[in-house]
Amino acid sequence: MGVEIRANGLVMTYGETRAVDDVSFTVASGEFFGLLGPNGAGKTTTLEMIEGLRKPQAGTVRVGEFEPWKREPELQRRMGVQLQSSSFFERLTAREQLDTFGALYGVPAGRTDELLEQVGLEVKAKTRTEDLSGGQKQRLSIACALVHEPDIVFFDEPTASLDPQARRNLWDVLRRLNDSGRTVVLTTHHMDEAEALCDRVAIMDSGKLLKLDSPAALVRNLDAPVRISVAPGTLSLEDARALSGGDAVSDGDSELTITTRDPARVLSELAARDALDGLSVKGASLEDVFLQLTGREFRA
Template sequence: MQPVLARGVCHSYAGRQVLRDVDLVVERGSFHGVVGPTGAGKTTLVEIIQGARRAQEGSVELLGRAPLPRDPRLLARVGIQPQATAFFARATVWEHLSTVAAIFGASAARAEQLIENMGLGHVRNSRVERVSGGERQKLAVASAMVHRPEVLFLDEPTAALDAAARHDLVSMLVSAREDGTTVVYTAHSLEEAERLCDVITILDGGRVVATDSPSALVAGVGGGASVLLPGAVPYLDAVTGLDAVTAATVSADGLVAHVRDVGEAFTAFGAAGVPTTGVQVHGPTVEDAFMELTGKEC
């Protein structure tokens, strides 16, 4: 029995079709990422699987059962960190997490462990309403994990975190996977998804355009690569218009060009007068596969 099985799921809002005949199979113990550009239908799909909304067409099973109507026995086996988490805002961090633990029959020791592992010890006795957005994000994930669920749903869990906090959280997620928890993860970062996930499903325009392991997705990129051009940010429009470049973005380190053939790209850069001093070339990544499949940035 797969923990998550969705077949032919369709859903529309105000006449706009958000999901179109979507199939999703999540294997037990896997870390399954669902990625896609804004508006691809990621959150709607996950909400349907969780039972937060009803699919207009298709079928869904969660741990072998229909998620609707709601069943407390099923909910007790699932952990959910949505984009907007409800907190006991006037409670302290400790009071909030220990209360959630008690509701699910988990121990206070488990809540204490998560507070320390999530790096929340310094705000343990602070009211939830007074801690930072990043600290609330970590508390939301801890609340979803406190009862050691069989399936854990995470909706862009690292979006509000700084680099150090992301590192702490990613370490916790790796340990959850090692414990055998099945994780369904909507990704804010393709780089993070590539590092964490066993399987990645790419959604675009409400359809599944690919489902495979990160390595298989990367292998499908036809010789693609990413080229970092530190001094070429003013040339963004020129680089974007080159036939050798599939997409170009600006990062903190310079202009990043996604190319199919490195040699062809460098010939084109030279002809266009694009500076290549300090250039760095990286092999194809899931981000390259994503751009090739969708023509968009995540």
């Protein structure tokens, strides 16, 4: 179980737009790998080349021993794909959709009940797909990708339409898939999702791969200051500015924030002043890394 991916020098252009520009990376067998980037970064096109939906114009990609664009039946049986947008057979219920997908792979009918429970759609089993909400359709799409118990699974923004509860429940499903030895490849705009789930992430922009490492290593290498916030009235602005180790102090309506690269010293002095009530400490996150690499301007 689990499949290695090797992408080398991938290129894809649309007219004068170089959507994927000499992208190379390896995903280890059994790894949970994230592909991140703003809209138009090239991550979905990269994913489609790895899935075999597009043949690279240059470069090579192998999934296990196979070139995916050749659509080898043996590889297809080992892959599960949840696309950014999915279509279902008309007038079928959620159960019938899963039964149909399962039949294509020779999967026993009992697998449908297991999957409906995994994605929280048991009560919608007899509901036609056209009557499901956007989030419910998204969960059904994920179940369809898992029906044949693939060794490698691709998820393109799987939680985009989900509410917070469904999103966290899906995280548990993805973790269990990966814990069982499967390779999982994910694209997402939720940096907290990538930080919580992925062993490594690749950040893309304008078709190029900018950084690739574990979320923790990317955050650590950012060398960003820590922000320590205290509740109003806990500490005066003058006392905050007098703290050793504080680089800057900002006084907002709801809290006073101390920016520092020596949080241990600042926290020690706050403790000495009995000013720890309501305190919060926030370091850098993967979102800070993402914004530093890709900028803050609006994207189409």
